[in-house]
Amino acid sequence: MRAVIIVSGGFAELGPEGEKRQKLVEEIAKKYGIRVIGPNCIGILDNFSGVDTFFLPEDRLRRPPQGHISIVSQSGALLSMWIDWMAMKGMGIAKAISYGNKMDLDDIDFIDYLAEDPYTKIILLYIEGLKPSRGQAFIEVVRRAISKGKAVIALKGGRTERGFQAAASHTAALASGYEVYQAVFKQAGIIEVDTMEEMFDIAKALLMMPPAKGKRVLILTNAGGEGVLATDYASRLGLEIPVLPQFIREELRSKLPPHVVVSNPIDLTGDTDDERYKIVLETILPKNIVDIVIVIAPPHPPAISGKIVDYVENAYKEFGIPIIAVVTGGYIAEEYIKKFEDRGIPAYQTPERAAKVAAALARFGEILNKFSGKK
Amino acid sequence: MRAVIIVSGGFAELGPEGEKRQKLVEEIAKKYGIRVIGPNCIGILDNFSGVDTFFLPEDRLRRPPQGHISIVSQSGALLSMWIDWMAMKGMGIAKAISYGNKMDLDDIDFIDYLAEDPYTKIILLYIEGLKPSRGQAFIEVVRRAISKGKAVIALKGGRTERGFQAAASHTAALASGYEVYQAVFKQAGIIEVDTMEEMFDIAKALLMMPPAKGKRVLILTNAGGEGVLATDYASRLGLEIPVLPQFIREELRSKLPPHVVVSNPIDLTGDTDDERYKIVLETILPKNIVDIVIVIAPPHPPAISGKIVDYVENAYKEFGIPIIAVVTGGYIAEEYIKKFEDRGIPAYQTPERAAKVAAALARFGEILNKFSGKK
Numbered sequence: 001m002r003a004v005i006i007v008s009g010g011f012a013e014l015g016p017e018g019e020k021r022q023k024l025v026e027e028i029a030k031k032y033g034i035r036v037i038g039p040n041c042i043g044i045l046d047n048f049s050g051v052d053t054f055f056l057p058e059d060r061l062r063r064p065p066q067g068h069i070s071i072v073s074q075s076g077a078l079l080s081m082w083i084d085w086m087a088m089k090g091m092g093i094a095k096a097i098s099y100g101n102k103m104d105l106d107d108i109d110f111i112d113y114l115a116e117d118p119y120t121k122i123i124l125l126y127i128e129g130l131k132p133s134r135g136q137a138f139i140e141v142v143r144r145a146i147s148k149g150k151a152v153i154a155l156k157g158g159r160t161e162r163g164f165q166a167a168a169s170h171t172a173a174l175a176s177g178y179e180v181y182q183a184v185f186k187q188a189g190i191i192e193v194d195t196m197e198e199m200f201d202i203a204k205a206l207l208m209m210p211p212a213k214g215k216r217v218l219i220l221t222n223a224g225g226e227g228v229l230a231t232d233y234a235s236r237l238g239l240e241i242p243v244l245p246q247f248i249r250e251e252l253r254s255k256l257p258p259h260v261v262v263s264n265p266i267d268l269t270g271d272t273d274d275e276r277y278k279i280v281l282e283t284i285l286p287k288n289i290v291d292i293v294i295v296i297a298p299p300h301p302p303a304i305s306g307k308i309v310d311y312v313e314n315a316y317k318e319f320g321i322p323i324i325a326v327v328t329g330g331y332i333a334e335e336y337i338k339k340f341e342d343r344g345i346p347a348y349q350t351p352e353r354a355a356k357v358a359a360a361l362a363r364f365g366e367i368l369n370k371f372s373g374k375k
Numbered sequence: 376m377r378a379v380i381i382v383s384g385g386f387a388e389l390g391p392e393g394e395k396r397q398k399l400v401e402e403i404a405k406k407y408g409i410r411v412i413g414p415n416c417i418g419i420l421d422n423f424s425g426v427d428t429f430f431l432p433e434d435r436l437r438r439p440p441q442g443h444i445s446i447v448s449q450s451g452a453l454l455s456m457w458i459d460w461m462a463m464k465g466m467g468i469a470k471a472i473s474y475g476n477k478m479d480l481d482d483i484d485f486i487d488y489l490a491e492d493p494y495t496k497i498i499l500l501y502i503e504g505l506k507p508s509r510g511q512a513f514i515e516v517v518r519r520a521i522s523k524g525k526a527v528i529a530l531k532g533g534r535t536e537r538g539f540q541a542a543a544s545h546t547a548a549l550a551s552g553y554e555v556y557q558a559v560f561k562q563a564g565i566i567e568v569d570t571m572e573e574m575f576d577i578a579k580a581l582l583m584m585p586p587a588k589g590k591r592v593l594i595l596t597n598a599g600g601e602g603v604l605a606t607d608y609a610s611r612l613g614l615e616i617p618v619l620p621q622f623i624r625e626e627l628r629s630k631l632p633p634h635v636v637v638s639n640p641i642d643l644t645g646d647t648d649d650e651r652y653k654i655v656l657e658t659i660l661p662k663n664i665v666d667i668v669i670v671i672a673p674p675h676p677p678a679i680s681g682k683i684v685d686y687v688e689n690a691y692k693e694f695g696i697p698i699i700a701v702v703t704g705g706y707i708a709e710e711y712i713k714k715f716e717d718r719g720i721p722a723y724q725t726p727e728r729a730a731k732v733a734a735a736l737a738r739f740g741e742i743l744n745k746f747s748g749k750k
Contacts, residue, residue: 014634059707075599078604084708087705088704128603157604161610163606167599223453224452225503228538232537261544263540269384270451300431328453329436333460
């Protein structure tokens with residue numbers, strides 16, 4: 001089968017005149033059995049085969065390393081920026097596809113393809129609107145991707161009336177309002193995100209951590225205020241921050257200095273050393289009372305030596321419960337974030353971002369339970 | 376008057392035993408007329424006089440340059456991390472105050488002081504709870520700061536039931552639920568933020584840009600999808616993205632290539648050069664139809680040379696309407712963010728962050744109108 005990518009704009013996105021032009025191209029393609037990506041797109045980047053139709057040179061747009069995230073985007077420009085950002089962050093990509101006006105091939109075709117792609121573990125979607133009456137097919141392909149253990153994360157453009165109008169003005173006409181998409185995303189098992197930042201924060205964590213088995217979060221901190229903020233945000237996102245059972249509190253009490261706040265969050269306070277983190281993790285994680293751990297580990301306290309990174313890594317390896325680290329601060333915090341991530345622990349600058357990621361790990365756990373068939 | 380900072384913990388935050396101890400200290404202080412900051416705090420950093428009681432050395436906790444942001448924080452640990460983060464970002468600070476258990480001096484005293492401080496233009500608050508019956512005094516001092524043109528931004532810890540309990544466990548007992556604080560913040564003219572990131576994003580913009588005179592936002596982009604996302608977010612935050620009047624659309628049509636989307640957002644499309652931004656800004660800004668501009672300026676398109684930074688700076692200087700830049704991407708985007716900020720234009724990686732900042736500029740305009748007396 002012959003296949004073509006039409007990068008040029010000047011088609012349906014420009015109104016009646018362009019629509020006519022696109023119709024003509026469509027007829028020709030159909031007649032000769034040619035499948036088309038575009039028009040009005042930047043084409044594809046296949047980071048394993050090396051196919052790269054992005055027309056910007058490396059000095060304008062860097063290419064990320066090989067990895068397991070694939071992106072399907074209605075907007076070529078957004079896709080370019082994300083690719084460039086991922087390259088800076090060293091975040092690996094498998095395939096990136098920009099489909100523009102989707103005269104022929106659309107989101108559903110690409111998700112269908114990525115569901116089978118051995119390199120793709122996470123599928124990111126930027127989507128303004130599906131083609132009319134493709135909702136059911138969309139749900140089916142997303143579920144198929146999920147049945148292979150893949151996570152599908154969507155950022156929807158055109159969620160408000162003005163945003164919808166803006167989207168309609170630069171791509172083909174849109175079929176439905178946001179409520180319909182929310183329902184479709186939910187049915188399909190998609191993790192919907194609110195911002196770009198959240199999308200990549202969650203993608204990073206899903207590559208490093210297994211989905212959570214439930215919603216119970218342990219928050220461990222040496223900074224009371226940051227524990228409070230993490231608790232607020234996690235609660236609002238529907239996570240539980242369970243009160244620790246009496247026997248565990250007693251066990252912790254016996255192992256920790258008396259001024260440590262043995263609750264949830266557990267506040268190790270500013271004179272903590274790395275060992276207190278180890279004690280808490282080794283006491284609580286074997287007891288099956290939490291599903292996710294947020295470890296708030298600013299490295300500023302004088303007695304923190306850095307062993308905390310080993311302790312967190314070991315706890316994750318031993319108990320298999322997903323752990324997310326928060327390290328707020330300047331250069332020393334950035335160093336610790338890098339150290340955590342080199343050991344496979346996703347780490348973030350703020351408790352709010354970590355809480356959103358925790359909620360996504362819980363949501364992906366639910367989704368897999370529901371749709372993967374692996375109970 | 377003698378004054379003391381008590382850094383030590385081991386007081387009211389530890390329950391009845393500690394409360395007794397704190398009461399004793401309080402009586403002694405009162406008897407001898409000693410004013411106290413703390414206990415259970417890290418004290419103060421005065422970046423102009425050089426007084427610095429933070430007990431962490433520079434290699435653990437860097438100090439930011441002199442500047443015009445002051446912070447009042449119930450949590451010493453949070454304050455430390457923020458200071459360290461600001462140092463990395465080169466964000467200047469005037470004074471930082473951690474008050475811990477506020478046995479004597481509290482938020483209100485410090486805001487009162489900062490309202491008069493000539494170096495302070497922005498006051499950031501991390502607040503878990505006011506002392507009982509200090510609500511009215513709080514409203515008054517905040518309004519006094521605002522009457523001097525200062526912005527007061529608050530991040531509240533303990534907004535949910537579990538967060539509230541966590542806050543209660545590490546500072547003194549709290550008086551009221553979150554609804555009460557929301558009402559107090561609103562009455563006082565505080566800009567309340569939802570996350571740390573938002574707090575600093577907004578503080579940065581308020582230092583660089585005047586408050587907005589209204590809620591009408593112009594969104595200018597070369598990336599359709601990013602314009603859509605900015606529109607969605609700005610709409611949801613209560614901003615208006617007005618449809619441009621017919622005569623302006625015609626004027627723009629006559630000056631721009633036919634495939635440019637002349638609407639709001641204006642999509643200059645991926646083949647844009649820097650000049651198109653200039654044309655739009657110079658056509659629209661003199662006509663008093665928008666109050667804020669979000670310029671989405673990813674530098675990846677081949678015809679973008681960098682002059683856009685001059686054009687945006689000039690437009691701001693000439694017309695005085697606040698402008699916020701969005702530059703999404705990797706190293707080249709980071710360079711452009713720096714270039715914009717060196718010229719006094721606040722710039723962000725994502726459209727969502729810029730939209731939040733735009734909403735804060737509009738809110739601060741409203742607040743000044745209402746409380747500063749300068750109509």
